[in-house]
Amino acid sequence: MIATIADAKTTAKLKADGAKAGDAFDMEIGGLVDESAGAPVRIRGTILNAVEGHGQFWVVVKFGRDNVLILSTYLVQMMEPFSLATLGLDIRTFKVFAIKSRVHFRKGFDDNAFAKTILLVEPDQPYLRPVSDRIPGTDRFYCDSSPRFRWTSNFTGESLRTVLEKYLSAYTNAPKGSLGRVTGVYEQGRTESDRVAALRIETDRGSYLLRGNDIRFVLRSANGEILNSTYFNAEATITSGEVSGLTLRGGGYGHGIGMCQWGAIGRARAGQDYKTILSTYYPGTTIGRMR
Numbered sequence: 001m002i003a004t005i006a007d008a009k010t011t012a013k014l015k016a017d018g019a020k021a022g023d024a025f026d027m028e029i030g031g032l033v034d035e036s037a038g039a040p041v042r043i044r045g046t047i048l049n050a051v052e053g054h055g056q057f058w059v060v061v062k063f064g065r066d067n068v069l070i071l072s073t074y075l076v077q078m079m080e081p082f083s084l085a086t087l088g089l090d091i092r093t094f095k096v097f098a099i100k101s102r103v104h105f106r107k108g109f110d111d112n113a114f115a116k117t118i119l120l121v122e123p124d125q126p127y128l129r130p131v132s133d134r135i136p137g138t139d140r141f142y143c144d145s146s147p148r149f150r151w152t153s154n155f156t157g158e159s160l161r162t163v164l165e166k167y168l169s170a171y172t173n174a175p176k177g178s179l180g181r182v183t184g185v186y187e188q189g190r191t192e193s194d195r196v197a198a199l200r201i202e203t204d205r206g207s208y209l210l211r212g213n214d215i216r217f218v219l220r221s222a223n224g225e226i227l228n229s230t231y232f233n234a235e236a237t238i239t240s241g242e243v244s245g246l247t248l249r250g251g252g253y254g255h256g257i258g259m260c261q262w263g264a265i266g267r268a269r270a271g272q273d274y275k276t277i278l279s280t281y282y283p284g285t286t287i288g289r290m291r
Contacts, residue, residue, distance in 0.1 A: 001067045002089070005029055006075040011057045014071075019050040025061045029069065043069055049088045060087050085170045127282040130193035130256050133263040135270075142266030148228050148253045149262070155246040157182065157239075159222065164201065167218040172201075172208040180204025182243045185236045193256045195230040213255060219248070228253045258282070 010027060025047050031040035045063025052058075056073035063069060070087065084091050133142040143149060155163070161182050168174040184202035188209065191197050198211045210218055216227040232250025236243050252260075259281040267277045275287050 002070065002084070002091075003068070004070045004072065006072050008073045011059060011071050011073045014050065014059050015057045019047055019059060021047055021049055023047045023050075025059075025063070029071070045069070051087065053087075058087055060089065127284045128257050129283070131260070131263075131281050131283075133260055133266070141263070142270065143252070143260050143263035145266060146252070146262035148251075150249075150251050151228055153219070153221070153227060153232075153248040153250070155219070157242060157244040160185075160243060160246050163218060163220055164203070167220065168201065168208060168210070171214040171218055172210060174201075174203075174208045175205060178205075181241070183241060184238070185234060185243060185246055187234055191230075193231070195256055196232060196234070199234070229256065231256065 007029060010029065023046070024044075026042070026044045028040040028042050043061060043063050045061045045067075047059060048062050048068070049060040050058070058073075059071040061069040061071065068089065070084075134140070135142060141149070161179065164174075164182060165177065165179055168179070169176045181204045182201065183204065184200070186200045186202070187196050187198075188200050189197040191212075196215060198209055199215055201208045201210060213230065215230050219227045221227075227248070227250075229250055229252045231252050232248040235247045235249070237245035237247075254260075259278075264277050264281070267280070268274075272280075278287055279285065
């Protein structure tokens with residue numbers, strides 16, 4: 001089991017104490033939000049890793065029968081394999097994944113075919129589906145005020161090779177290190193919502209299939225930001241048998257399921273009330289008061 005808990009006080013103390021891999025761990029964890037979180041639990045184990053990253057301090061603790069606790073300063077959603085790999089956890093050895101959310105977590109671990117077996121610990125949610133934000137009878141969209149409504153991401157041959165050599169091995173069977181020349185980048189089908197289903201990356205070392213949301217976590221910007229979405233068209237420039245440039249022209253941000261925040265803003269500005277907006281993005285649901 002891998003559990004993630006945000007605990008700023010605990011991580012601050014561990015950082016101040018100079019916590020490092022191999023140190024013993026014996027502290028009370030959890031029970032921080034309200035009564036629903038339950039009482040704190042005492043965890044006794046061994047620190048596997050203690051690192052700075054993504055603006056916070058992380059501590060990875062092994063306890064019990066191969067269980068792992070990940071402590072972070074701030075609340076973080078583990079939505080894809082790479083975030084765990086950076087903490088020194090090789091989850092490719094796991095045979096079964098229990099996933100809470102069909103949207104964020106399933107997009108990262110299931111739809112990209114990373115996990116062979118998925119246990120969804122929640123009922124089916126037929127109301128989570130792609131919804132068009134096109135304004136009826138026009139070529140405009142309710143979300144066209146978004147700064148990411150339309151975007152372009154450009155890679156030179158060198159920058160493309162750099163991000164592939166840095167991230168591709170975490171999501172495919174590509175070797176770590178040099179891939180040699182990148183000789184081709186090809187779309188491999190599109191999803192129901194017209195997003196790229198997969199990209200085939202051809203290199204001197206082999207051919208690798210990058211599926212679904214993994215594309216976003218590999219084709220990062222120079223400063224490490226993930227790609228806005230997989231709703232794009234790819235255009236590769238080939239020079240002397242090698243990709244010398246890659247241009248992605250796309251739209252939107254995120255996974256494309258559920259409510260679009262910018263679309264909701266546009267609909268509200270157009271006069272739609274909250275019930276209309278929610279029932280549009282979550283069809284088949286009933287809106288009422290919680291008792």
